[in-house]
Amino acid sequence: MDQLLDTSHEPGYYTSILSSLNESPSFELIRALSYHADPYLPWCSQQNTQLVKSIMDTINYQQYIPNLIREFKSTSKKLTKNGLNRMISIEKENLIPLSQAWFLIDYAHDDEITILVILLVIDVLGQSIPSKIQALDLLSHLPTLNKSLIPQLKKSIAACLVHVPPITAEDQSLSLLQRAYSWINKLNETKIECIQTISTILSTINSPIRPFLLEQLSIFISRVSTDIFISTSKIFFTLNQLLVGLDTTTGDIISSLKIQKQIIDLNHPFIATYAYDFIGAWTLLSRREDDVIKRQIEQNVTSLKKLVNNDAEIIELCTYINV
Numbered sequence: 001m002d003q004l005l006d007t008s009h010e011p012g013y014y015t016s017i018l019s020s021l022n023e024s025p026s027f028e029l030i031r032a033l034s035y036h037a038d039p040y041l042p043w044c045s046q047q048n049t050q051l052v053k054s055i056m057d058t059i060n061y062q063q064y065i066p067n068l069i070r071e072f073k074s075t076s077k078k079l080t081k082n083g084l085n086r087m088i089s090i091e092k093e094n095l096i097p098l099s100q101a102w103f104l105i106d107y108a109h110d111d112e113i114t115i116l117v118i119l120l121v122i123d124v125l126g127q128s129i130p131s132k133i134q135a136l137d138l139l140s141h142l143p144t145l146n147k148s149l150i151p152q153l154k155k156s157i158a159a160c161l162v163h164v165p166p167i168t169a170e171d172q173s174l175s176l177l178q179r180a181y182s183w184i185n186k187l188n189e190t191k192i193e194c195i196q197t198i199s200t201i202l203s204t205i206n207s208p209i210r211p212f213l214l215e216q217l218s219i220f221i222s223r224v225s226t227d228i229f230i231s232t233s234k235i236f237f238t239l240n241q242l243l244v245g246l247d248t249t250t251g252d253i254i255s256s257l258k259i260q261k262q263i264i265d266l267n268h269p270f271i272a273t274y275a276y277d278f279i280g281a282w283t284l285l286s287r288r289e290d291d292v293i294k295r296q297i298e299q300n301v302t303s304l305k306k307l308v309n310n311d312a313e314i315i316e317l318c319t320y321i322n323v
Contacts, residue, residue, distance in 0.1 A: 004032035011045035018051035030064040037103035125156040136179035164207040214255040240281040257296040264303045286322040
């Protein structure tokens with residue numbers, strides 16, 4: 001069983017050990033199994049996590065959980081002090097609290113465990129990019145959140161949103177932001193919070209992960225609906241810059257046009273004040289010999305005509321758009 005406490009090996013090394021494990025229930029057994037509960041850690045795997053579950057399903061473990069919680073509290077403090085970074089060589093013991101947290105969620109979940117895990121997540125979100133990703137995976141394993149900790153948690157997750165290339169490697173950035181934006185979408189309770197998130201998206205959108213950020217922009221615009229007017233100037237300016245940019249891909253152009261249409265289709269008179277800006281950008285864009293782009297422009301023009309109630313001047317200007 002001591003082999004399970006040595007986390008220096010690859011996941012396959014522990015698979016055979018877990019498969020043949022035949023130990024009587026004890027704190028030592030529960031402790032060893034808790035090291036292999038989080039499938040995302042370097043020495044763990046989905047297969048080994050399932051083996052841990054199979055073992056736990058066959059034993060009485062409740063009496064050993066209090067001691068494991070005490071150990072978890074102690075090792076969590078060590079993690080907070082030392083930091084967590086999978087990018088460099090460090091003692092893997094510093095990762096153990098994440099697996100123990102996962103284990104305790106499964107086998108001892110209550111309000112105290114929820115609080116302890118969220119506090120651990122908040123601490124780890126201040127560490128390296130791989131650490132942040134692991135923390136958000138752990139957070140997703142929690143069935144409930146502690147409401148009093150949500151503001152602090154939200155602040156820590158929001159701080160992740162600035163990690164776009166070149167500040168952060170593209171693969172790590174996308175992996176982190178997919179998780180972070182999903183959580184921000186869940187945790188944002190007010191339209192003002194969503195507008196703040198939109199502002200962050202707009203400030204980071206000129207990056208290699210622009211397609212993903214445009215998707216997020218559309219999601220948060222749909223949440224704020226007509227309250228988007230607080231940010232329309234900045235949104236439309238950014239989108240128009242993308243539409244006429246020489247290096248903007250066809251995919252990003254289509255996404256930008258669809259977001260414009262999404263806002264136009266709110267059918268609010270205020271949006272009509274931007275009609276001339278739309279037409280100017282679409283006229284330039286329509287010079288591209290791209291049928292996909294032209295079809296989307298045509299849909300946008302139809303929405304704009306409906307918005308302005310077929311205003312004669314706007315209709316006339318739309319004739320210069322080559323679709």
